[in-house]
Amino acid sequence: MTKVSFIGLGNMGLPMAKNLVRAGHDVTGFDLVEGQLTELVKSGGKVSENLNDTLKNSEVVITMLPSGKHVKSVYLGEEGIIKNSPAGLLLIDSSTIDVESAREVEEVANKSNLKMLDAPVSGGVTGAEAGTLTFMVGGDEEAFEKGKELLDIMGGNVIHAGQAGNGQVAKICNNMLLAISMIGTSEAFNLAERLGLDSQTFYDISSTASGQCWSMTSYCPVPGPVPTSPANNNYKPGFSSALMLKDLRLSQEASKITNTETPLGAHSTEVYEKMEKGGYDNLDFSGVIKLISGELK
Numbered sequence: 001m002t003k004v005s006f007i008g009l010g011n012m013g014l015p016m017a018k019n020l021v022r023a024g025h026d027v028t029g030f031d032l033v034e035g036q037l038t039e040l041v042k043s044g045g046k047v048s049e050n051l052n053d054t055l056k057n058s059e060v061v062i063t064m065l066p067s068g069k070h071v072k073s074v075y076l077g078e079e080g081i082i083k084n085s086p087a088g089l090l091l092i093d094s095s096t097i098d099v100e101s102a103r104e105v106e107e108v109a110n111k112s113n114l115k116m117l118d119a120p121v122s123g124g125v126t127g128a129e130a131g132t133l134t135f136m137v138g139g140d141e142e143a144f145e146k147g148k149e150l151l152d153i154m155g156g157n158v159i160h161a162g163q164a165g166n167g168q169v170a171k172i173c174n175n176m177l178l179a180i181s182m183i184g185t186s187e188a189f190n191l192a193e194r195l196g197l198d199s200q201t202f203y204d205i206s207s208t209a210s211g212q213c214w215s216m217t218s219y220c221p222v223p224g225p226v227p228t229s230p231a232n233n234n235y236k237p238g239f240s241s242a243l244m245l246k247d248l249r250l251s252q253e254a255s256k257i258t259n260t261e262t263p264l265g266a267h268s269t270e271v272y273e274k275m276e277k278g279g280y281d282n283l284d285f286s287g288v289i290k291l292i293s294g295e296l297k
C-alpha cells in the first residue's frame with residue numbers, strides 16, 4: 001500500500017484517484033471544490049485540511065490540474081509542494097501543460113533532491129474511469145520505475161518517453177496531429193456527401209484504404225459508421241473542442257519557442273478558435289465537422 005496525496009480531483013483526477021483507492025492504496029485528496037472531496041471520501045479516500053502536513057506522511061504526490069500556471073503555483077514557492085516535501089517523495093504531474101513549465105518545475109524539484117515525472121494522459125474521462133489511460137512519461141529511469149506501479153493502475157499503457165518534459169512533448173505533438181487528422185477526416189466526409197456519396201459507403205471504402213486513421217475508425221465525425229463515436233450522441237464530449245484548443249495552443253507556443261514551422265497545426269488552431277468564438281467549444285472536438293459543413297457559423 002502506497003500513501004498518495006492526490007491534488008486536483010476534477011473530471012479526470014477524481015476517477016483516477018478512485019482507481020487508486022480501489023486498488024488498496026491510501027489516498028488523501030485535495031481540491032478547491034468541496035463537492036469533489038466529498039466524492040472521494042464516499043469512495044473510501046481521505047481528505048485533509050492541511051496539505052503540507054499530509055505531504056510529510058506521503059510517499060507519492062500526484063497532481064491533475066488545469067494548466068501550467070496552476071502546476072507552478074502548487075509546486076513552487078514557500079508554501080509549494082517542493083519546499084514542503086520530505087526527501088524521497090516522488091512527484092508526478094499528470095496535467096497537460098507547456099513543456100517549459102514542466103521542465104522548470106522538474107528542475108526545481110531535482111535541485112531539492114526530489115524525483116519528478118511529467119505524466120500527461122490521453123484517453124479522456126472514460127479512460128480515467130476505466131483505468132485504461134495512456135500515460136506519456138518524462139523523467140529519469142529510476143523515477144519512472146518507482147512511479148510505474150501506480151500509473152499501471154490508472155492506465156492501460158504507460159510509456160517512458162525519456163527526459164523531463166518529454167511526456168508533455170509527446171502529448172502536444174500527438175494532439176496536434178489528432179486535430180489535423182480530425183479536420184481532414186471531416187473535410188473528406190463533407191466533400192464526399194456534397195458529391196453524392198453517402199457517409200457509410202465512403203467510410204466502408206476509406207476506412208480500408210489509404211485515408212484510414214483513428215479520427216475515422218474510432219471517432220468518426222459523422223453519425224452512423226462508428227456507433228460509439230460522439231457524433232451519435234449530439235457531439236457530447238468525449239474530448240471537448242475547448243480542451244483540443246488548449247492543447248493546440250500549447251503546440252503553437254512550443255513551435256514559436258523552437259522556431260519550428262507547423263502550418264497545419266497553426267491552421268487547426270484557427271479552426272478550433274472559430275469553434276470557441278462561436279460558443280461551440282463545449283462540443284466534442286469531432287463536432288468541428290459542423291463548422292466545416294457550414295452548419296455552424
Ligand code: NAD
Pocket residue numbers: 007008009010011012013030031032033036064065066067070074094095096097121122123124125238239240243246
Ligand atoms: P478539471 O477542470 O475538471 O479539474 C481540475 C481540478 O483542479 C478542479 O477540480 C479544480 O478545482 C482543481 N484545482 C485547480 N487549482 C487547484 C489547486 N490550487 N489546488 C487543488 N485543486 C485545484 O480538469 P480535467 O478535465 O480534470 O483536466 C485536468 C488536466 O488533464 C488538464 O490539464 C487537461 O488538459 C488534462 N486532460 C483532460 C482530459 C479530459 O478529457 N478532461 C483528457 C486528457 C487530459
